[in-house]
Amino acid sequence: MFRRLPVVLTLLLAATPLAAQNRWLSNYYPYIASSPNTFPLLGARYDYRRDAEWDDTWLSDGSLAATVALGFNGSQMATLVFRAPGLWKDWRLFAEGFGVKDARMGYFGIGNDTPYDPSLEVNNSNYYRVRRGRLGGRVEVTRRIIGHLEAAVAGGIVGTEFTSLPAPTLFGTQVGSALEGTDYTGSLRLVYDTRDREYNPSTGTLLQVGGLVGNSYSRFYGDARGFVHPFFSTVVAGRVTAVSTSGSPPLSADYELHLWEESRWQYGGQETNRGLVGGRLTDADQLSASLEVRQTILDVGDFGGAGVIGFLDVGRVFPEGGLSLTTDGMVLTGGVGLLFRALKAGIMTLNFAWGPDGYVFTANTGWSF
Numbered sequence: 063m064f065r066r067l068p069v070v071l072t073l074l075l076a077a078t079p080l081a082a083q084n085r086w087l088s089n090y091y092p093y094i095a096s097s098p099n100t101f102p103l104l105g106a107r108y109d110y111r112r113d114a115e116w117d118d119t120w121l122s123d124g125s126l127a128a129t130v131a132l133g134f135n136g137s138q139m140a141t142l143v144f145r146a147p148g149l150w151k152d153w154r155l156f157a158e159g160f161g162v163k164d165a166r167m168g169y170f171g172i173g174n175d176t177p178y179d180p181s182l183e184v185n186n187s188n189y190y191r192v193r194r195g196r197l198g199g200r201v202e203v204t205r206r207i208i209g210h211l212e213a214a215v216a217g218g219i220v221g222t223e224f225t226s227l228p229a230p231t232l233f234g235t236q237v238g239s240a241l242e243g244t245d246y247t248g249s250l251r252l253v254y255d256t257r258d259r260e261y262n263p264s265t266g267t268l269l270q271v272g273g274l275v276g277n278s279y280s281r282f283y284g285d286a287r288g289f290v291h292p293f294f295s296t297v298v299a300g301r302v303t304a305v306s307t308s309g310s311p312p313l314s315a316d317y318e319l320h321l322w323e324e325s326r327w328q329y330g331g332q333e334t335n336r337g338l339v340g341g342r343l344t345d346a347d348q349l350s351a352s353l354e355v356r357q358t359i360l361d362v363g364d365f366g367g368a369g370v371i372g373f374l375d376v377g378r379v380f381p382e383g384g385l386s387l388t389t390d391g392m393v394l395t396g397g398v399g400l401l402f403r404a405l406k407a408g409i410m411t412l413n414f415a416w417g418p419d420g421y422v423f424t425a426n427t428g429w430s431f
Contacts, residue, residue, distance in 0.1 A: 084112065085112065086110060086111065086112045086124075087110070087111060087112070087113070088108070088109075088110050089108070089109050089110075089111070090106070090107070090108050091106070091107060092104070092105070092106055092107075093105060093106070093107045093129065093131070093427075094410065094427060095129075095131050095139070095427045096332065096424075096425045096426055096427055097133065097137050097139065097162070097164055098164050098166075098167045098168065098327070098331060098340035098341060099164075099166050099167060099168055099191075099331075099339055099340045099341075100133045100135060100137040100164065100165065100166065101133075101424075101425040102133070102425070103131035103132060103133045103137060103139060104131060104132060104133075105129060105130045105131025105132060105139070106129070106130060106131075107127060107128065107129040108127070108128045108129075109125055109126065109127040109128070110125065110126045110127075111123075111124065111125035111126070111127075112124050112125070112149075114147075114148055118148060119255075119257060119258065119259055119260050120147040120148055120260050120261070121260070121261045121406065121407050122145070122147075122148075123146070123147070123148030123149050124144075124145065124146040124147075124148065124149045125143075125144070125145050125146075126142075126143075126144050127141075127142070127143045127144075127145075128141070128142050129141050129143075133165065135165045135166055136163070136165035136166075137163060137164055137165040137166070138161075138162070138163045138165075139160070139161070139162045139163075140160065140161045140162075141158065141159070141160045141161075141162075142158065142159045142160075143156075143157070143158045144156070144157045144158070145323070147260070152205060152206040153203070153204065153205055153206075154203075154204040155201075155202070155203055155204075156200075156201070156202040156204075156216075156323040157199070157200070157201045157202070158199055158200055159198070159199035160196065160197070160198060160199065161195075161196070161197045162195070162196045162197075163193070163194070163195045163196075164193065164194045164195075164196075165193055166188070166191040166193070166227075167191065167192055167193070167194045167317075167340065167341055168190060168191065168192075168330065168331075168339050168340045168341025168342055169190060169191065169192040169224075169231075169232055169233040169341055169344075170190055170232065170341065170342055170343075170344070171232060171236060171344075172316070172344055172345055173343075173344075173345055173379070173381065174343055174345065174378045174379045174380065174391050174393075175391070176342075176343070176344075178190070178342075178419050180419075180420070186228075186230065186231075188227035188228055188231055189230065189231055189232060190231075190232055191227055191231065191233075192224050192225070192226060192227065192231065192233040193224070193225040193226075193227055194222065194223070194224050194225075194314075194317075195222070195223045195225070196220055196221070196222050196223075196314075197220070197221050198218060198219050198220025198221060199218060199219065199220075200216060200217070200218030200219075200220075200247075200320075201216065201217055201218070202214055202215070202216035202322075202323055203215055203216075204253070204322075204323075210254055210255055210256050211252070211253070211254050212252070212253045212254075212255065213250070213251070213252055213253070214250070214251050214252075214253060214272075214322055214323075215248075215249070215250050216247075216248070216249045216250075216251075216320070217246075217247065217248045217249075218246075218247045218248075218320075219244065219245070219246050219247075220244070220245055220247075220314070221242070221243070221244045221245075222242065222243060222244075222245070222312075222314035223240065223241070223242040224237070224240060224241040224242070224313065224314075225239070225240050226238070226239050226240065237313070241313060243277075243312050243314065244277075245276050245277055245312060245314060245315060246276065246277055247274055247275065247276045247320065248274070248275050249272055249273060249274040249275070249320060250272060250273055251270055251271065251272025251273070251322055252270065252271055252272070253268070253269070253270045253322050254267070254268075254269040254270070255267075255268050255269075256268075257289065258289075261406070261407040261409075262403070262406065262407060262409065262429075263289045263297075263299075264289055264291040264297045265289055265290060265291050266288075266289055267286070267287065267288045267289070268285075268286075268287045269285075269286050269287075270284070270285050270286075270321065270322050271283070271284045271285075272321075272322075274320055276309075276311065276312075276315055277312070278309050278310045278311070278312075279307055279308065279309030279310055279311040279312075279315060279346075280307070280308050280309055281305065281306070281307045281308075281311070281315075282305075282306050282307075283303070283304065283305045283306070283319065283321075284302075284303070284304050285301070285302075285303045285304075285321060286301065286302050286303075287299070287300065287301045287431055288300050288301075295357060295358040295359070295361060295369070296355065296356070296357050296358075297355070297356040298353075298354075298355050298356075299352075299353070299354050299355075299356065299429075299431065300351070300352065300353045300354075301351065301352045301431045302350070302351045303319075303348065303349070303350050303351070303377075304348070304349050304385060305319060305328070305346075305347050305348040305349075305385065306347050306383065306385040307346035307347055307382050307383070308382060308383055309382070310382075311346055311382070313344075316328060316344050316345060316346055317341065317344060319348070327340060327341070328343075328344060328345070328348055328379065329342070329343040329344070329348050329350060329377055329378075329379050330342035330343050330344075331424060332411075332413060332424035332425065332426040332430060333426065333430055333431070334350060334352075334375065334377065334430075335350065335352075335375040335376075335377055335393065335395055335417070336373065336375055336395065336397060336399075336413045336415040336422065336424050336430065337375060337393075337395020337396065337397060337415035337416060337417025337418075337419075337422050338393065338395065338417055338419065338422065339419070339422055339424075340424075342419070343377075343378065343379045343393070344379065345379035345380060345381055345382075346379075346380070346381060346382035346383075346384075347379060347380035347381065347382065347383070347384055347385040348377065348378070348379050348380070348385075349377060349378060349380070349385060349386075349387070349388075350375070350376065350377025350378070351375075351376050351377060352373065352374070352375045352376075352430065352431060353373065353374050354371055354372065354373035354374070354430070355371065355372045355373075356369065356371050356401060357369050357370050357371070357372075358401075364405060364406050365405065366402075366403050366404045366405060366408075367401075367402075367403040368400070368401065368402050368403070369400075369401045370398060370399065370400060370401065371398060371399035371400070371401050371411060371413070372396075372397075372398050372399075373396060373397060373398075373399065373413070373415075373430075374394070374395070374396045375394075375395050375396070375415075376392050376393065376394045376395075377392065377393060378391045378392050378393055393417065393418060394417075395415050395416065395417035395418075395422075396415065396416065397413060397414050397415030397416055397422075398413075398414055399411050399412055399413040399414060400412045409427070409428050409429055410425070410426070410427055410428075411425065411426045411428075411429065411430070412425050413425065413426070413430075
């Protein structure tokens, strides 16, 4: 979840030898991760897992992973994640606990038309930044209904504290020196998944619709992703997302969108619009789309690979209850990237994009979608 839990990039092959199926193995290795406006975070990971069968769509039948990482600007993360997509027939379980500090998260105000003046950062690089700390967890249980159709129910709790950086900052001016609160959430979703692999899809679709209830708000969303494999080394991927919120969501909820066994930025950053810095557009509702071409140049099978990406991201945010099908106010960005894969599932992408605010570099441990 830590992008929200980012997918960890495996840098070193675990020393444990391959074992027979149904045997649980321990692995220790360093990793590189990214968080909002922070790359890299350097740390270590331990996991205890049972490998899946060769033709299963998931990587491990069950895994328990503990990670810790530090960034050079003060960002920190510690997570404990349990995934069990293949331990019980027709059932799967996802659970996570996390403590995260984002030292320089973006805050540009609320709304799709929030201005950005780079001159304000010349003498104060903190002007559009805020510190955010989060402590919480989530549990999600999924049941297969029939074929590729599944239903999932989830519950979570997260405490969030925003703290302004040395003045003057936009957050300090608009919100104050600090803002904190605790959000209790429950959600229900339907999922239709035909991807050939969950961890590195090349064909199939992932469709999901769901609803979430928080302390003082409710949210409905739809997210559709598709993958085609026109050539041996090429994957074309697309995604469309719509979000509608009612009630009085806290600022922390405006930054987050909970999806099936993951969460991501509402809009802006490596998981949504790579031509915008993380947190650039923040509000209750969202309409967005992405299209990218992933071209592998060097492929050594399950040992890894490398290649390039071309992408377009477009979208906007709306005030609470304002979602509409429109092109007005849409922010279109595009760019190219480098992709690296270690072993079967250690994906890292380095993205170089251009948008209305200029050049933006983002990095992601895992695909953007």
